[in-house]
Amino acid sequence: MVTGLPTGVEPFVDAHGNIVCTGSPGELCVRGPQLCLGYLNNEDATAAAFHHEGFLRTGDQVIIREDGNIYVVDRLKHIIKHKGFQVSPAELEGHLLRHPFVRDAGVVGRPDEQAGEVPVAFVTLSHVGNLEARSDAVRVKEAIKDYVRSNKSQYKWLGDVYFLDVIPKLPSGKVLSRELKLQLTIHSVASAPSPGSKGLPSTISNIAETALSAKEKRADAAPTLFQQVREWVSLYRILFVAVLSCNAVGIGFTLAHKWDGGQEQTATFALCNVMAALLARNEVFLRILYNIFLILFRRWPPYWFRNAIAMFLLHLGGLHSGFAVSGSLWLVTATIEFFRQGPTFIHPAILGFSVIACVLVGAVCTSACPTIRNTHHNIFENIHRLAGWTGVVIIWILVCLANSWSAAQNRFIASRLADKPDVYLTLAVTICIIIPWTTLRKVPVKSEVLSPAVILLRFKGGYRTGLFGRISRHPLTENHAFGIASHSPTSEEHYMCIVGQGDFTRNLIANPPTYLWTRKFKFVGLPMMTSFYRSGVYVVTGTAIGVALSIFLQRDPKSSWHLLWVCSNIESTYGSTVLKDLKKSFDEQGDAAFEGTVTLWDTKSKGRPNMAELIGGLVERQKAEVVFVTSNPKGTAEVIRTCRKRGISCLGPIWDS
Structure with missing residues (x-):
């Protein structure tokens, strides 16, 4: 851009504040009555923004010609400093636009240990360029680099060329250099070759930041009301409500004396629900259930069917909670029915033990409420375990007393227990509890x-x-x-x-x-469900790598999974152990296979990543069916929320125990 020399323009200065002569690049400095005098109570900021005698440093690099006109070269903060030389991105962008393969271009500096910075070009290919790139993308890149080499000084040569669908710009047409610089990090992930991939390098259409500012972090941490409601109405709660509702109908008819079967088998219904609750959490039963589903439905059915099975298994805890609460309510119903009959027909010992059983089972259910469980986890664990075991003993006594009592003969008859289903249900409940402990x-x-x-x-x-x-x-x-x-x-x-x-x-x-x-x-647990999918991205943070690590140490050749590990000080903390094992598992395939399967993001050096763009790029490149995440509760919720916004299925721990 060229403009005339106005009044109040200071002879231009270089990076050290020295005045430069006509024809040499320098920073434009101006002053006038319309400008401020400085920053209030901030001398350092004033000294940085103003040159001597009140001239404001504009940040624009310009050249003043002998005819007095000013030529704006670029913004100083966008200038690339290569081995002491200054390279203008705008100059290279204008040059690239003359190449027949290039429709649009943006140039930024990439950090380099030896040169300081190296110019890197992001280009949108023209129709001709796209046709050429389909047959040989590498040749197109080299042609663009050679074009710059043959017309520009060596310090302006391009270090690399990346293809993008669109160059990010403001409505005014100015290239958003800040987004392109941050895109370098995303592109290093998105362009990493996956095993067996061919053709054009992977690109990401929507360019966004990968390192979040503090303001963005706060905004990202606050879900909308709709998101909160959607997260609350989970399959877990749907299963819980469905089980509880069905049982509540039966309990209602029983208490209203409109269902004879309910009145006669109240204790049996209570024990059946308790048995179902235990099975939904029993380690042996769940391992058998998972293996049956994997044998029958591993990868071959349609995606929606496999995903539905995985979601059901993940939220089995909803059945556990639903059956446990229902069993407690049936136990209370049985106690109410005992008291309705009174001591004339029910022995006082039965009445007493039924009340004790209700109190113990009620304490177990109450301590498992999310508010108590999350804020007082040790109390939850102790009550759940000790009250649970005591409750089993009390239920055994109650079942034996209630089923051996003969109101007609007014005495207990032990032989009556042999043909009572409640006894065998209690035995089954006890066996389910004991087996894992053996x-x-x-x-x-x-x-x-x-x-x-x-x-x-x-x-x-x-x-x-x-x-x-x-x-x-x-x-x-x-x-x-x-x-x-x-x-x-x-x-x-x-x-x-x-x-x-x-x-x-x-x-x-x-x-x-x-x-x-x-x-x-x-x-x-959750990692077992990866076997239902043909491809996916597994996101872990910190020590949660231990949960997902076996998936990549024991890779299934019939599925393709990518690991995104976000952690602080990865190399110094895990370099000689976990990271070493992970890299060693790729020895036969080589470094390229490791880089194509594992993405390491060290928050100590890179800051917090933009998970939306990072995961989105990996899902696009991997053509992933699903995203798995293992993190802390807040981090897990954020990743799941991010994936849902993009229409990506995401599974993570539900923190219900």
Whole structure:
């Protein structure tokens, strides 16, 4: 742009404030009555923005010609500094637009250890360029680079060329350099070759920032009312309400004495619901259920069917909660019916134990409410375990008393128990509770403290992918579940990666154990469901890598998964352990396979990523069917919310235990 020399223009200055002569580039400085005098109570800001004698530094690099006209070259903050030379992006952009392959262009500087910065071009190809790129994209890039080499000085040569569908610009037509610079990070992910990929490099149409400002972080953390309602009305709650509603209808008719079957079998309905609640959480039953579904429906059915199965398995906790509450209500109903009959027909011991059972089961259900469970987790664990075990004993006594009591003979007859279904249901409930505990063992463990907040626990024996293990110092009072990482079911060891967030985990780091209690029978979790999908992106943060790691250590050749690991100090904390194992698993395929399958984002050096763009780029390149996420509750909710906005199916832990 060219303009005449107005009054109040200072002879132009270089980066050090020295006046430059006519024909040399310098920063435009102006002053006048319409300008401010400086920043109030901020001398440093005033000194940075103003030159001597009140001249304002505009930030525009210009050249004043001998005829007095000013030629605006570029904004100083956009100038690329290459080995001491200054390169104008606008100059290179104008030059690139003359090439027949280029329809639009934007140039920014890419950090370089030796040169400081290297010019990098983002171009939108013309019709001719697109036709050429379909047959040989590399040749098109080299042709564009050669065009610059043959017409510009060496310090202006391009370090690389990237293809984009559109160059981000303001309505005025100005190239948004800030977005292009941030796009360099996205493009490094999006253009990484996936195994077996061919043809054009992957591109992302919608350009956005990858490093969020503090203001954007706050805005991103606040979901709308619609999003909150949508998240609340989950499949978990739908299953809970469905089970509870069906049982509530039966309870209502029973209490109104309009259903004879309900009145006669009240205790049986209570035990059936309790049995169903236990099965929905029983580790042995769930592992059998998962394996049956995987054998029958692994990858071959339509996507919607496989996704529906995975969503159902993920939200089985809704059935657990629904049946547990329903069982409690049926138990209360049975107690009400006992008291309606009175001590004339019901022995006082039966009445007393039925009240005790109601109190214990009610305490278990109340402590499991999200508000109590999330804010007082230790209280929830203790009540759930101790009151639950005591409740089983009380129910055994109650069932034996109620089923052996003969009101006609006014005495207990033990032989009556043999043909009572309530006895066998109680036995089944007890067996379901006991079976996982039969595998409890005290085992040696090797502890590696990776940082003041992270510890790695190594155990003997390998396991298949997708399993979790429970560990404890005192198994009767607490048990904590963590993801298992193992190279194969036949490997010599498996390990757990644990962050110190609670009393138990912080104590593990402060006092690394040599022995721990664990159940040899491991239970299934979220990672197991990846087997239902043909391709996907697994997002983990921090030590949650331990949950997903086995998926990539024991890769299934029939599916394609990409790992996005967002963590602070990845190399220094995990470089000699987890990251080393992950890289080693790709030794046969080489570095290209690792880079095409794993994306590492170190928040210490790069800041918090824009998860929407990062995940969106990976899903597009991977052609992923689904996104899995394992993070803290807030991080999980944000990723799921982000994926839903883009119409991407996303599964994550539901934090119901």
